[in-house]
Amino acid sequence: MIQNELLSKIKNGGQAELGLIYEEYRLEFIQWIMKEYHCSIDDSKDIYQVTILIFYDNVRQGKLERLVSSVKTYLYGIGKNIALETIRKQNKNTPIDQEKWFKEFLIDETEITLEEDKAQAVKNALLKLGEPCRQLIELFYYERKTMEDIATQLDYKNAETAKNQKCKCMARLRKIVEREFTKLTTAISHEQQ
């Protein structure tokens, strides 16, 4: 696949494209990480999954408009860091903590440390938010779709309508999150008593 074609596939695509890219580099990457860093097959697969998702997210967030090297080199660069850190910090018998890697990656991006309980509170709030708000918000903040794309996908009249809807959904989400955070604070204070 041509590099730019691949970047555009990621930007415009969804999970199906993610699956295709995952399979495209899978075998070579896993063999490389096993050979180079003596990782087990399971650890190598875990590292590959985190690597692909970080790469995918970087493209979608617009951090990778153009590749100065090949996709393979880029993936190997991410994978190398994860493998080295894993070797340095973790016991060989401990599985790779994939969530920890996602959190570290997100901290680099947002400079905010997302605590475990707060992450869970947002997760609960998203579930309570319901459809189509949850999908709209995920499309905008996670998949980084444009308002035009969201309007098409969710059948809104136009981008402006989608944008207004997104603002309303975020307002509702903030309220639910606040309630979840309050519950959290109450629970903590009960535990401390």
Added chain:
Amino acid sequence: MNNSEYDIRLIEKFVDNEISEEELTIVNKRLLTDTDFKLLYLQEKTIIEGIRLQGLQKDLLYLKDIEKSISAKKQTPNRFRWYYAAAASLICALGVWVYQSTSQSPEKLYLAYFKPYVSIEATTRSNINPTERTVAFQAYEQGDYKLAATLFKSLLAENKEPGILLLLGNANLMLDNTTEAKNNFITLYTEFDDYDIQAKWYLGLCYLKSGDVEKARTIWKELGETEISYAIKAKELLKKVD
């Protein structure tokens, strides 16, 4: 719009990159001086980070499902594991015999080195009401390669078993269907993990049979670098075609 709503809207525009120059100056200043404003901003970032973490977790589950399906596709039933041992002993016996061969032409080398892969599955099964599978293995064992090939194809259409694909390739070689055999071994080598060495060995023989010595040589070079029984034979063949 009250102050709080105005502040939230301002922060939302800021994190969504929709802010004007003038508003940006206000936000940057208030983030440094206004504690409540800063808290609102941090809460907004926390929510967005939570949304993104949730997205990554969802996609991770999706990749894990893909991985499971890839691994399941490549899983080989245990009953085929013995093939490795059978192959190794066959190749050792074949080696002694071939070592005495002095012929150098591709066709003669092929005849000297090719022996169909041994299957003993049929002999371990009951002959009362034999299944299609039993008949296929019996046919292969008894040298009825035409029937065996037909039945193997039918079995493969139901379930892609690498062990059967290996035997189908051998049956095709015996029937002089070299191109089809070649395709069987390429599929075996590219889509499955369990018979890579055997697939390469027989694929090399397919190339030799069809006179494509260069391709055969490339494969034997790879096999010659391994530390398995096929390596010795591959090195021998390399010398003989050079």
